[in-house]
Amino acid sequence: MRVAVTVDDREPAGLVEAVRRHADVTEVRVERLASGDLAIGSVGFERKTPRDYVTSAVGRAGSDLTDQVERMATAYDHSYVLLEGEFADLESLRTTVSPASIRGSMASITARQGVPVVPCTDRRRLVDFAIRLGRKHAEDPTTDRLPVGSVPSRREPTTKRIYGCIEGIGPELAATLYDRYPSVEALLEAGREDLTRIDGIGEVRANTIAAAFRTDGTRE
The missing domain is CATH 1.10.150.20 (5' to 3' exonuclease, C-terminal subdomain)
Structure with missing residues (x-):
């Protein structure tokens, strides 16, 4: 399954190009989004570099990630915050915010606001993961029943x-x-x-x- 992707016109040209290069993208529209940085159908994505994330989520300056997440939840059926980096990148930043506070904010946004925060290593993998998520939400779920006990408990990760x-x-x-x-x-x-x-x-x-x-x- 291939998808059309809308990229906010305030995002860097490199992100648009990474989306265009993806083999599963049929169309790329660049326009102003009311919320989020990428949209695939009813799925919205907020893209953050490690520094952007720390600044907006737990820093004293910059935009308010909580507000951004709330607006995405209103605009889309499914929302995600995707990090263009890894946990190690977040924790290696020269900032007064402790690594524990950063991890705590990620857990809070995921658990309390219902919007998963996912580290994606780099831009290429972030784009690929966003497209896979958008595609999975658009696909019809399988009707095959799984054998009892074949899947770990819902309490598991x-x-x-x-x-x-x-x-x-x-x-x-x-x-x-x-x-x-x-x-x-x-x-x-x-x-x-x-x-x-x-x-x-x-x-x-x-x-x-x-x-x-x-x-x-x-x-x-």
Whole structure:
């Protein structure tokens, strides 16, 4: 499935170009958005660099991220804050804000406002993740029923539950995968040989895991 993306006209040209280069984008519109920096259908995204995030979420200057998130929640059915960086980037900034306060703000926005805050490493991965999210929200959910006990409890981390939904994995292997790759981004960076080194994952399961995150059905 391919999607059309709207980019706010105040965003840098490099972001627009990264969206245009993505293979799953059919159209890119550059115009003023009432809220968010990217929009795919009814899904909105606020893009933040590490410094932008700290300034707007817990700093004393700049825009108010809480207000931005509230406006996105009103404008879109689904909203996300995507960071163009990693946790380490947030914590290495020269700022008076403590790393604990930064992590706390991310947890607060995710839990209390219902808008996930997701570190995406760099711009290319941020764009790719946004497009994957927009596409998933637009797709019709599968009607196939999963076997009882095949997916970890809802109390488990979301990433572990995602792993448990992969065909042939289940809770035990999902926990093993989650211990090794606590984010989907980390799992996507792993090669098939890395996966087959995990006890219980052979070549067939490694191919299945790789294919689960590729919509074109290809396997590495």
